[in-house]
Amino acid sequence: MMSDARTIPVIPESIFDGERGSGCLIANSGEVVARTGGLPDGGGWVEAMTAIRRDADRAARHFGFSAWDAVVIECENGVIGVAPAPVTAQGAGALAVAACPAGSPPGYVRRVLRRLVSLAGTGLNGGGE
């Protein structure tokens, strides 16, 4: 489920420290509530991200981890980072997703994710109504 792109708050590109990248926050409902960069618009991509969250939740719970902080996936053509985000009063920010160029260091991806998670916690301003 996607909100009208004109009303989705825009995440500041400064979270990427001048590098290329895209990111978004996905609510528990599956709605993209904030974004930046050229993420796919198809619902299948969001479902893939939320499926990672569900699986990571399940794996941590049943393997005895107290929680999980992030999943980073290094691929041939890019790096995807996923992190659980706090739920705001609007119900937003259940999942933070970052997509970075291939070869991006894991530490950099984690830093971008932390910034996204922080944005989810403090709310977003600008970019839309």
Next chain:
Amino acid sequence: MVSMETAIPEREVARLSARADVRLALAAGERDGLVVHAAGRDAGAADAAAALFASVYRRARAAAAAHDYGTPQLLRLQSPDGEVLAAGSGELVFVLVAERGANLGRLRLDLLAAAGASA
């Protein structure tokens, strides 16, 4: 008699599990989540680790495809209690469960080498 097909993953799992900061190393079927080989002081949790983390790796593959990023080469699940690394190799996925504070750079290289050797 051990065939070449099974000897290499078994050897790689043994090599990975020999590190002091590795709690568990295993090779599992990516699709079925069943253990092929496992070793390490937490080997008793191998069945659960194989099923759970093979599933996360399958989800990662779908996420990479949805974003047109090609094949996932390495997955890291980070937790306050440790780290899990996974790398696919054909029909298998190698999974490492590492102690908190482990040398992740070294483990990453070792895991990718294991996956490459078994491909």
Next chain:
Amino acid sequence: MSPRAESWVDEPLRRFVLDTDVQLAIVMHPSGQVLGQHGFTRAVDVMAACALGAAIHASSAELGRVVDGKPFADLYQAGASRQVFLGSCNTRRGRYLLLAIFDDASSIGLVQLFFEQFRATMAEAVEKTPPAVPLFGEDFDRALARSLDALFAQPRAHEEGPNAAR
């Protein structure tokens, strides 16, 4: 959904489905009587799955006795796009079967892992619920029809019998 005598299986079944992402699941008595289900939309499909599952369990158990001296335990079969798992669990109240059907969203590894937990939650649920009304206190057809009615909340003329007598 109307209350059922066997609603105690709902929570173990719910947790199993949540943990495994299976598409379809049935908890049944080895006779084929359904106690709980997930994912089915038609009673006739549940009936068919229960009948087949019970028959497969009975014949595979007997095969195990013949070749191995004891019944075979759980059964797994992979198809082109879907897979089937049939497992049994023993409780103080007797044996029950779980039939699960899943695709690539799940795996046999996950199903086996959480089936062990399902066995434990079934045993716990039995301990927490009062003794059930015997399943076969009246004729099997009526009891089966009543279970299906309760699951699908569609009253049927089960008092007259669903089919001609065998």
